[in-house]
Amino acid sequence: MLSLPWYMTLGGIFGSVIALTFAGLPVFVVFLLINVAGIVFVLGPSAFGMFANSLVATLTSEAFIAVPLFLLMGEMLSRSRAIDELYEAFDSILGQMRIRLYALCTLVATAMGTVSGSAMADAAMLGRSIYPGMVARGYDKKMSTGLILAGSTIAPIIPPSVLTVVLATLANASIAEMLIAGILPGLLLAALYIAYAYIRVLIDPSKAPPLDTTIHRTIGDRIRGLMRMFPFVFVMFAVIGLMLAGIASPTESAAMGVLATVLVSLWLRTFSWRMIWVSMMGAAKISGSVFVIIMSANLFGQLLSFTGATEQMVTIVEGWDVAPWLVFLMLMAITLLAGMFLGATEWMLISVPVFTPIIASVGFDPIWFWTLYLINVVTGGMTPPFGMTMFVFKAAVPGSNIIDIYNSTWPFVAVIFFGILIMAVFPEIVLILPQLMR
Structure with a gap:
């Protein structure tokens, strides 16, 4: 059992996470190893009961069922x-406009986000399906790339998002309120992307092809297009x-979503038992990883608390005697910098146990702060040099x-942070729907 100053322990943990991540280990393996090593070297083998407690707490958590x-x-x-x-519905609804495919790409990315919940999955699907058509029709390559990457970041923000569930669990925040809080920010970012594309084409018409007068x-x-949206809207x-109506909890809503998806697949005649089996296997594999991550996060928070790192960090922030908005800017700047080198989940597991007592001491609304933090974290996936x-x-x-x-992303990163600034100045954008739930 080692007895080191809290800052050396914290630095050792952060350094180990970065080293193991760049060694190519999956994130759940990284944090499992870090926690086991922390128990052995910081607390001693007798503290393995904490590991068992974290395992049981995660297995018996009702909130985890939603994942x-x-x-x-x-x-x-x-x-x-x-x-x-849904794609064909949007295509039918949109009329003649210079930024037609830019707008279509953003709308589809936003809608797909409610299905995948993963920025990387969205980027892959949009890159394979929509990007070749955009380039073939004369849309600017860099702008199309940046828009797809930016549109993909909406996926983890709007519900249902597994990353939001994980974040709410780590931060001990309301899962339902965190999920609902992402709706308006996600729609705001989508509107800002379309507005940016429109302004760029006005300034530089070469960014989009001439107006296609053959589209009528x-x-x-448009009515038929709206009707084709029914399965997805259902x-x-x-x-x-x-x-949102307060009728169902996140877990109950997730169960209703599964039932509704089965009914939709029957309606669209795509239902098969093979589809059910393959879907269940895919969900089981990812769920196992998420389970280990949440279990490791519970233990990681306990380790930080035991070493005194959490208490010392709060004491340092309180001793600064600075305005809350400066603390907000500092935490957001650290998160942006970390996102350039670490994945969203890695940084969440490191930072949430440290940030949680800090935002409580400053007095930030946790739903508001963690929603903006989530937007910042997922933006790291599209920032050089290591955005996955x-x-x-x-x-x-x-x-x-x-x-x-690399060059295509920076304008949209600026648009995202403009959106974060709007939501920082007008927190009602984030908080109004959770308040209606209450």
Whole structure:
């Protein structure tokens, strides 16, 4: 058993996480090893009871049930024709406009986010499906790339998002309120992306092809397009609508989402027992990783508390005697910098146990702060040099250049932080829906 100053222990933990992550180990393995090593060297072998307690606490947590259900819903929905129907619906509704495919890409990315909940999955799907058509029709390559990567970051923000459930669990925040709080911020970011594309094309018309006068959408086409959105809207109402109305908890909403997805697949004639089996296997694999992450996070917080790191960090912040907004800027700047080198889950597991007592001492609303923190964290996936969403996009688009991808992201990173600034100045954007739930 070692007795080291808290800052050396904290520094050793952070350094070990970074080293093991860059060694290529999965995030759940990294934190499992860190926690076992922490028990052995910091607390001693007799403290392995904490490991067992974290295991039992995670297994018996009702909130965790929502995770595999949301994952199963996403797996099943992606294998039905609901997303294809939604794409064709948006295509029917949009009329003649210079930024037509930019707008279509953003709308589809936002809708797909409610299915996958993963920025990397969205980037891969959009890179394979929409990007080639955008380039072929004369849309700017860099702007199309940046828009797809930015649109992909909406996925973990809007419900149902597994990353939001994990964050709420780590921060001891209301899962239902955290999920609902992401709706308006996600829609705001989507609107800002479309507005940015519109302004850029106004300034530089070469960013988009000339107006396609061959596209004609009648009132009947738009009505049929709206009707084709019904399967997807039905599933989203079963999840978000019931939760927002206060009728169902996140776990119950997730179960209703699975049921609604089964009904939609029957309606679209894509249901099969093989689809159910493959979806269940995919959800089970990811759920196992998430389970280990949450278990490790519970133990990690206990280790930090035992070493005195949590208490000392709060004491340091309280001793600064600075305005709360400076603390907010500092935490956001640290998160942005860390996101350039670490994945969202890695940084969440490191920072949430440290940030939680700090935001409590400063007096921030936890739902507001953690929602903005989540947006910041997922933005790290599209920031050089190690943003994983960018590498996924490169793998999905053969022949793409990583330097061009790097250059395409910065304007949209600026747009995202402009959105964070708006939500910092007007917190009602984040808090109004959770307040209505209450």
